[in-house]
Amino acid sequence: MKAHHNRTIGLVLPSVPGYSETFFRNKIIGLQQNGIKVIIFAGSSKRNNLGLNCEICYAPRLNGNIILVVVNSLIELIKAFLFNYKTSLRYLAIEKKEGTSLKIRLKKLISNNFILRKKIEWLHFGFATMALGRENIAQVINAKMAVSFRGFDYYVYPVKNKNCYNILFSKEVKYHVLSDAMKKGLISQGILKENIIKITPAIDIELFEKTELHNNKIVQLATVSRLHPIKGLDYILEALALLKQENISFHFSIMGDGSEKERLQFDVYQLGLLENVSFLGKLVPEQVKEELNKTDIYIQYSLQEGFCNAVLEAQAMGLLCIVSDAEGLSENVLDRQTGWVVAKRNPALLAEKIKEVYLLSPLEKDTIRTNAIERVQQEFNLEKQQQAFLDFYNL
Numbered sequence: 336m337k338a339h340h341n342r343t344i345g346l347v348l349p350s351v352p353g354y355s356e357t358f359f360r361n362k363i364i365g366l367q368q369n370g371i372k373v374i375i376f377a378g379s380s381k382r383n384n385l386g387l388n389c390e391i392c393y394a395p396r397l398n399g400n401i402i403l404v405v406v407n408s409l410i411e412l413i414k415a416f417l418f419n420y421k422t423s424l425r426y427l428a429i430e431k432k433e434g435t436s437l438k439i440r441l442k443k444l445i446s447n448n449f450i451l452r453k454k455i456e457w458l459h460f461g462f463a464t465m466a467l468g469r470e471n472i473a474q475v476i477n478a479k480m481a482v483s484f485r486g487f488d489y490y491v492y493p494v495k496n497k498n499c500y501n502i503l504f505s506k507e508v509k510y511h512v513l514s515d516a517m518k519k520g521l522i523s524q525g526i527l528k529e530n531i532i533k534i535t536p537a538i539d540i541e542l543f544e545k546t547e548l549h550n551n552k553i554v555q556l557a558t559v560s561r562l563h564p565i566k567g568l569d570y571i572l573e574a575l576a577l578l579k580q581e582n583i584s585f586h587f588s589i590m591g592d593g594s595e596k597e598r599l600q601f602d603v604y605q606l607g608l609l610e611n612v613s614f615l616g617k618l619v620p621e622q623v624k625e626e627l628n629k630t631d632i633y634i635q636y637s638l639q640e641g642f643c644n645a646v647l648e649a650q651a652m653g654l655l656c657i658v659s660d661a662e663g664l665s666e667n668v669l670d671r672q673t674g675w676v677v678a679k680r681n682p683a684l685l686a687e688k689i690k691e692v693y694l695l696s697p698l699e700k701d702t703i704r705t706n707a708i709e710r711v712q713q714e715f716n717l718e719k720q721q722q723a724f725l726d727f728y729n730l
Contacts, residue, residue, distance in 0.1 A: 343372040344728065345455040345478070347465045351377050351391060357620070357644060358536050359461060363387060365721030376450050378465070392449045411445045419452045426451060426475045433471070433502075447472055457481055457728055459511075463488040463500065470502045481727070483511040486641025489520065490662065491565070500524075511727060513642040514663035532727050535666075536644045537720035540712050542620065543651040545704075546628045553584035554693050557630040559623055559645035560637075562593030567636040567659060569602055573682035574636075576606040578689060585611060587634075588626055592617045627652050632692055637661045638679055647715050650674065650707035655692050655700060657685070673707035 344366060352359035352375075363373050364387075373389040395407045415423040423444055430440045444451075450458070450472055458473040459481040460466040466482050473480035482503065489512075493499055504524060510531045512518050518531045556575075560566045568589065575587055589599075589612065596614065603612045615626065623645075627633070633649035635658045642663035649656050656674035658664040668674035677688050692700075 342370070342728075343374060343453075343455045344457045344459060345374045345376055345450065345453060346459050346461055347376045347378075347450070347469070348461040349378045349465065351375055351387065357538070360387065361537060361539075361717055361720065362724055363389060365717065365724065369721070369725060374453060374455060392453065394446065394449055397446055408445050411448050412441070415444055415448045415451070419448065422451050422475060423448070426471065429471045429475060443468060451476060459483070463503065464492055466503055467499060470506050474506075479509065480506065481509045481511060484517055484521070484641075485513060486517075486639060486662065487565075489517055489641075490639045509727070514666050516662050516666070517641070532723075534720060534723045534727065535663075535715060536642050536647060537715045537717045538644060538647045538651060538711070539620075540651055540716050543624060543627075543648040545708055546630075546652045546654070551629075551631060553586055555629055555631045556585055556587040556634055556689070557590065557626060557632075557649075558587075558634050558636075559590045559618075559648075560635070561591050562589075562595040562599060564595060565638050567638050567661075567679060568595070568599055570680060570682050570685065571634055571636050572599070572602050572606055572608060572612070574685040574689065575608060575611065577683060577686040579608065579611065581690070583690065583693070587612045588615055588630070589613065590615045590618050590623055590626060623648070624652070627654060630654055632657060632689060634685075634689070635659065635664060636677070636679065636685060637664065640664045642667055647711055651711040651715075653704040653708050655703060656707065657688055657692060669706075669710070672703070673710050674703065 346363070348359065352363070366373050367389065375389060375391045377391055378394050395411050397404055397407060426444055427440050430443060435443070447469060453476070455476065455478050458476070458478040461483055463482050463484050504526060508530065510521060510526060512521065512531060512533050513535055515533060518533055521531050522528055558568070558571065560568060562568065575585065578585060600614065603609060618626065627649060631654070633646070633654040633656045635643055635646050635656070637659055638661055640661045640663055646656055646658060646664065646667050650668070650673060656668050658668045658674065658676055659679035660676050661679050665676045668676055670676040675688055675692060677685050
């Protein structure tokens with residue numbers, strides 16, 4: 336790939352990508368390797384770049400102690416008019432045209448000055464929700480605007496916030512989505528097809544390489560998941576309780592953490608699965624790989640899922656993958672070709688599928704494993720993703 340010097344892309348995120356947020360980290364590193372400067376505009380003040388060699392601009396702290404809020408607001412306002420006078424006036428004028436009150440205009444100027452003062456070619460909001468209230472910034476700083484939809488911001492957030500993207504959809508924006516299903520959804524809302532580009536997640540296929548076949552005495556099941564109701568873990572536990580009633584020996588490892596941990600632990604107790612389920616907490620990629628090396632069947636039974644890197648990693652390692660039919664998962668796994676897709680919210684159906692997969696012949700299992708490994712290596716490698724983003728930005 337050729338280098339692209341003097342090109343700058345601003346990426347707006349809730350916080351600096353953590354070690355496990357491989358999608359953003361891989362994207363940033365890929366752009367940098369092609370000579371492109373990346374500036375991260377982070378909403379959180381957590382000052383840790385975790386090895387990312389790029390400029391990081393943090394949003395001003397405008398909550399908490401009222402005195403600090405007032406002081407920080409005044410400092411940002413002074414900086415806006417002292418060092419960024421013309422851009423600040425232009426921003427206020429555009430917001431006024433859209434009917435925004437003076438009080439709100441000033442608040443927006445204060446909270447967004449950390450972006451407005453930068454010269455960039457592209458302003459890319461890593462989640463669509465990050466663009467809300469900031470729909471005019473790209474126009475003001477003469478940057479092209481890009482927005483990513485990843486799942487929650489498209490399928491969940493608008494349910495409680497009706498018409499939240501009306502202003503965004505009226506702007507000149509290039510959209511990045513993870514799946515064809517999401518692309519069709521945006522088209523149905525009037526977005527031009529040519530303005531929506533699908534770029535799926537990608538993984539380090541050298542790290543997540545084929546695991547050896549196991550001779551486990553009991554079937555080893557695993558999932559990598561945030562412990563949240565939307566991930567469908569309670570349905571998996573109900574399915575496992577049904578398998579236990581049939582005297583099928585298994586162990587289920589849950590990698591991840593979250594707000595639902597205590598409730599899920601209580602579910603495990605109530606369902607009589609204390610000896611069958613382990614909560615391993617949040618693990619780094621190398622630890623995830625180590626656990627997957629012990630696994631026979633990987634399960635991702637989400638109620639909503641944009642795509643899911645963990646399922647790609649499991650397929651790359653040749654695990655037998657069972658997923659729900661939630662959005663991007665049915666594109667991630669091809670039913671009966673690289674794994675199995677099961678209707679969500681149906682523990683009985685999931686239990687039957689686990690049993691069916693467990694009882695497959697070695698030849699049938701090996702065919703699925705081989706198909707999954709080959710497809711991930713060909714379609715979801717980092718090089719392909721990096722080139723896709725270069726094309727996305729017309730670089």
